[in-house]
Amino acid sequence: MSGQTKFDIIHNEINDIDLLYLNGFLDAHTAPILETKIGDLLESGNFKIIIVLRDLDYISSAGLGVFMAFIEDIREKGGDIKIANMKPKVFSVFDLLGFPMLFDIFDDEKLAMEKFNHHISDCNNDN
Amino acid sequence: MNINLESYLFSGILTKTKYKRSILITVFMLTSLFRIIGDGIVYSLLLFDSPVFFIWQLITFLFLSSNIAIYFFYEYIDNKNNTAKNSTEHFIVELNRILVFSILLFISNLLLPFFNNQKVIESNIFLVILIDFIGIFGIYLSFYILFFLYKWLNIYKHKHTKIYIKIILSGLLLLFLFRIVTFHISGLQNIHSNVTILTSIILGFLAFLLNKKNTWLAFIPREQKNKILWFSMFNIVISLINSSILLDQKNEITQTMLQILPGLDLILGFSFIFVIAYFSRIVLTLIISMPTSSILERKTSEISSFADLNKYVSKTIDFNELINTVTRLAINASQGVAGWTELYTKNEKIEIVSNYLVKENSINELHSNKKFYNYVKKINEPYLIESIYENRELVMLAWEQLQYAKSLIIIPLISNNNRIGTLVLLHSEEYGFDNGTLKVLAAFSDNVSIAIDNLNLMKESIEKERYKRELLLAREIQQNLLPRKIPKISNCSVEAFSIPAEEVGGDYYDVIKLRNNLYCIVIGDVSGKGVSAAFYMAQLKGVVIALSNEAIGAADLLKKINSTLFGLMEKQMFITLSALVIDTEKQKIYFSRAGHMPLVMKSNNEIKLFTPKGIGIGLAQSSKFNELLEEISIDIYPGDACILFTDGISELKDSSQQELGYESMKLILQNTVYNNNALIINQKIKKLIDDSVENSAYHDDMTIVSIVFG
Numbered sequence: 001m002s003g004q005t006k007f008d009i010i011h012n013e014i015n016d017i018d019l020l021y022l023n024g025f026l027d028a029h030t031a032p033i034l035e036t037k038i039g040d041l042l043e044s045g046n047f048k049i050i051i052v053l054r055d056l057d058y059i060s061s062a063g064l065g066v067f068m069a070f071i072e073d074i075r076e077k078g079g080d081i082k083i084a085n086m087k088p089k090v091f092s093v094f095d096l097l098g099f100p101m102l103f104d105i106f107d108d109e110k111l112a113m114e115k116f117n118h119h120i121s122d123c124n125n126d127n
Numbered sequence: 128m129n130i131n132l133e134s135y136l137f138s139g140i141l142t143k144t145k146y147k148r149s150i151l152i153t154v155f156m157l158t159s160l161f162r163i164i165g166d167g168i169v170y171s172l173l174l175f176d177s178p179v180f181f182i183w184q185l186i187t188f189l190f191l192s193s194n195i196a197i198y199f200f201y202e203y204i205d206n207k208n209n210t211a212k213n214s215t216e217h218f219i220v221e222l223n224r225i226l227v228f229s230i231l232l233f234i235s236n237l238l239l240p241f242f243n244n245q246k247v248i249e250s251n252i253f254l255v256i257l258i259d260f261i262g263i264f265g266i267y268l269s270f271y272i273l274f275f276l277y278k279w280l281n282i283y284k285h286k287h288t289k290i291y292i293k294i295i296l297s298g299l300l301l302l303f304l305f306r307i308v309t310f311h312i313s314g315l316q317n318i319h320s321n322v323t324i325l326t327s328i329i330l331g332f333l334a335f336l337l338n339k340k341n342t343w344l345a346f347i348p349r350e351q352k353n354k355i356l357w358f359s360m361f362n363i364v365i366s367l368i369n370s371s372i373l374l375d376q377k378n379e380i381t382q383t384m385l386q387i388l389p390g391l392d393l394i395l396g397f398s399f400i401f402v403i404a405y406f407s408r409i410v411l412t413l414i415i416s417m418p419t420s421s422i423l424e425r426k427t428s429e430i431s432s433f434a435d436l437n438k439y440v441s442k443t444i445d446f447n448e449l450i451n452t453v454t455r456l457a458i459n460a461s462q463g464v465a466g467w468t469e470l471y472t473k474n475e476k477i478e479i480v481s482n483y484l485v486k487e488n489s490i491n492e493l494h495s496n497k498k499f500y501n502y503v504k505k506i507n508e509p510y511l512i513e514s515i516y517e518n519r520e521l522v523m524l525a526w527e528q529l530q531y532a533k534s535l536i537i538i539p540l541i542s543n544n545n546r547i548g549t550l551v552l553l554h555s556e557e558y559g560f561d562n563g564t565l566k567v568l569a570a571f572s573d574n575v576s577i578a579i580d581n582l583n584l585m586k587e588s589i590e591k592e593r594y595k596r597e598l599l600l601a602r603e604i605q606q607n608l609l610p611r612k613i614p615k616i617s618n619c620s621v622e623a624f625s626i627p628a629e630e631v632g633g634d635y636y637d638v639i640k641l642r643n644n645l646y647c648i649v650i651g652d653v654s655g656k657g658v659s660a661a662f663y664m665a666q667l668k669g670v671v672i673a674l675s676n677e678a679i680g681a682a683d684l685l686k687k688i689n690s691t692l693f694g695l696m697e698k699q700m701f702i703t704l705s706a707l708v709i710d711t712e713k714q715k716i717y718f719s720r721a722g723h724m725p726l727v728m729k730s731n732n733e734i735k736l737f738t739p740k741g742i743g744i745g746l747a748q749s750s751k752f753n754e755l756l757e758e759i760s761i762d763i764y765p766g767d768a769c770i771l772f773t774d775g776i777s778e779l780k781d782s783s784q785q786e787l788g789y790e791s792m793k794l795i796l797q798n799t800v801y802n803n804n805a806l807i808i809n810q811k812i813k814k815l816i817d818d819s820v821e822n823s824a825y826h827d828d829m830t831i832v833s834i835v836f837g
Binding site: 028061062064065066068069070072089096097098099101102 | 654655656698699700701703722723724725738740741742743746747751755786
């Protein structure tokens, strides 16, 4: 296992929002780890996910594919995957692909959390 | 001394003659005839006591001896490399001949006392001739024995062999000379016999020491051992008798023979002494090795079974053949009575693949409940069950059809750390198996595991080769999916190349004509690499070609493509695509980008990067995709150039491990004098790739389309 394919996830739960802090390189080798993690969260009924990319050094198309794989299901169930705190190089990859137009991307995970709460209060207000 | 003599004669003139054997025999016959005629003359002239007669006898004796000696010598050299003549079987044949000849000599010696009288000898010419024949036969026998011993002592020689032989031969020669010199001096007869006895003891002892390397006797089959033992003992007895007769000067027989053939007693007598010495050692070795010989035989058969298995380990490429051989060899090695090999499939089913002297039905009967299987599964190493009846677990199983089985050995078969089966060996006696056998079987079963692993590796390797060939074929086919020749667009130079990261890849480019008759250059990148990306690439090409007739512009084409492909792709798959429409009439290009790399362009000598908005194909359905896709138009001037590329290039690393990004391509466009030839730009880019590829362990598919506007 070379340094290139080192990757791990730190999971934090605040209220009913799951924060996943990604570390290292997200490529074809390590994408299954993220895939399994998000899959597990979905199975246990957690649909509010914030993925924090502060310590992510690299993302490949396989990594981006993981986001795409779950997003439709999660949004159908009323949840979302929000992305926070990207390194500039990583952001440029997202940007070229047009992800900012498909996902909420924030500078900070707190802003992302606020967005989840606002959404709830919005829903409540509508009622 | 002997080796040199051998090589000297070997290269000598006589060996070059094909007929040397015939020459020797002829000479021998003539000499014998000469001798007999001569004796006849002497007899009729009554010259027995004259010195002339003695000299005559000596010379003819020496001549005959040398003749026979040379004959045997050539036989020895000729047969040195003849394996049939150097086998144990032939040893027994030669041993037999010595015995028979010695007995013949003994019998003929018994006849002589009847004619013991000097007067009788002198009065009967036929007697003289008879004694001549006996004497010549004696010379032949001596040399037969001496060469027999020389040959076999050399086959099984040790470090002192050469020296001892030299000493013995020198000793004999000295004794012989001594004899010749002192023969007619009557006073020295006593000393003579003492010297002879002393010499025979010393030389006999040396001969005994010579025969040290006898271990070969331990490994021959029992029948041969018995034959050698008995024939050797008879030989010793007859040689004792013969040698004591011959070397006893006072003996009348000897006296008689000496009259006729002086020196014969020495050469023949000592031959028999050597026979005694040599064969005593053989008998001693055989008797000592008798008790352990059955154990040795068994060990030998175990080792040869083991050696057979090792041969098969490297040779067999068929699994069933291997298992059959292993079962058979294991039964042999353990001296078992019957056995079988069973293999376990994934769902714990038991398959009997090879059975010897035991019926499959009987084995299935044993397996009728899961108990035998469960018992056997727990055993991880070759295990001996001395008595089935004394084993609580086994005795309750269904042995009805295997009633003869009283003890068994279980050998687990393991491949790749998985238990794949069991080899079961049966014996018809309780405690019938040897404990020592288990160790051999443990090593045996390790080798079997290795053999099975090797077979699997070979199978995998063959499969891999097949996959490699398939991939290379796929590469060829994919090459044909890219434009073989780029159509000529007026006032433009368009050149392109594509390098997949593996045998096949996900990059795509094409030059198509749209509905409005304008040329459109398309470049794209399917997410991922390798075979799966290649499949999507092929599908993409089909879609692009099909839609090109419908599309009226760059953005339009991309929207139609997304509309077609969105529902067809897996959720995590997406394609980045750019389309560049060239309108030479209006001197404009129209560029649209669906999540793909920006356009690097030299426009009016200025290097620019164009990144119109747009998301990748397959990420969102038409409504969103279409809404977010932008198309820009750029004026073109002669001398302008642009590069369309995939991220394989921009992600290459430089020598300080930094990604190249777009900077290198910008620089190439800026600094290259391309003279309306896009090929020159591509050459520069190829060089850039060559310089950078070594800096990273891996890279993505790389594609470049360069356009120079004239």
